[in-house]
Amino acid sequence: MINELIGQDQLKKRLSFYTQSKKATGVIPFLMFNGAKGLGKTEFAKAFAKTLNKPMIEINCSTIRTAEQFFEQIFVPAILDKDVTILFDEAHALPNDLVMSFLTIFNVEGAKSKRFDFGENSFVFEFERQTFMFATTELDKLFPPFRDRLTVLDFVPYSTEELAKIMCKKISWVNFDDSVMTEIAGTLRGNARSAIKRALEIRAYCEVNNQSDFNLSDWTRLCDLLDIRPFGLNNTEIQVMRLLRDRGACTLQMISAVTGMSRTAIQRDAEIYLLKEGFMKIDGKRWITDKGVKALEEINA
């Protein structure tokens, strides 16, 4: 259930409130889970569906081409007249005609059902029986009137302690040295999915070496084996930092020319994390910070 999940405390409170208020109102608001990849949107949606005691249909919106296809393949066979929770994942990829239909369907103002005419058919949405949830990494791409009909729940990055707990929960039989857990969590970039992946890597390492203890030297060896860098930096980020250290301030165009990556790719794949961690700054040009230089020293790059 929701409370068994680690982190996202504020979000958990809101979900608990909606569960409680359903007893009075009969309905759950149309929820939109908003957050970066790997923060647990799907996991929280699944746990919430369990709380509501209903099966959950998880739909990848990028595979829906038209509203007609949705009604034919999903609504009629799996939603109509059923008790179910529906999660529209990657909601920013919903086709336009379905978004337009949703504008009407979800314009309910507390009503418990809505009849929607589509072509020659008429479909009834029963909001006491069916809970609609959406998830996206790109809330800004949603049609604003549609976004206004949804209740947005924001996910936040996980703290080091929370990430450590997520890993320990996944491999509870592994005994970690106190110091190693902080080291590991520092490479996870606040991401729960990365914590799960790292836990599975550690499990494989321990199983291969037939051990249940994991200390700092094991971690150093695993980092070497899997090319895990301090702070979870990837090769592109390190390349950009090195360039800024060696050449001084650079324009985005210059970074693009030297790395051979497009400007968009640099902004999307490297700069966001470097800026977030304070390893670089933008002041007209791109600069490496003292913190960035120290990080490079630590990496020996």
Added chain:
Amino acid sequence: MTEKKSNRGRPKGATSFVRIALCDLLEQLGEKGTVVVSKKWLESIGMDVNSPEPKKSPVNEVKEQPEEVERIQFTVHND
């Protein structure tokens, strides 16, 4: 300026259609014979305007193969 040709265009009073008694046509073509008529006219007398399917050429056959239905990807979590 070019001189206007006197034999240009449709002669005055000429039409594409002629009137003929149905029995005369039947005599000529028989009951199973087919005739070409305007869709509008057919519609106006309350008949189905969908003409019989044209003879399929190999090209048509390739084009008319049923399209693969694109399926929406979804997972049902029951646990």
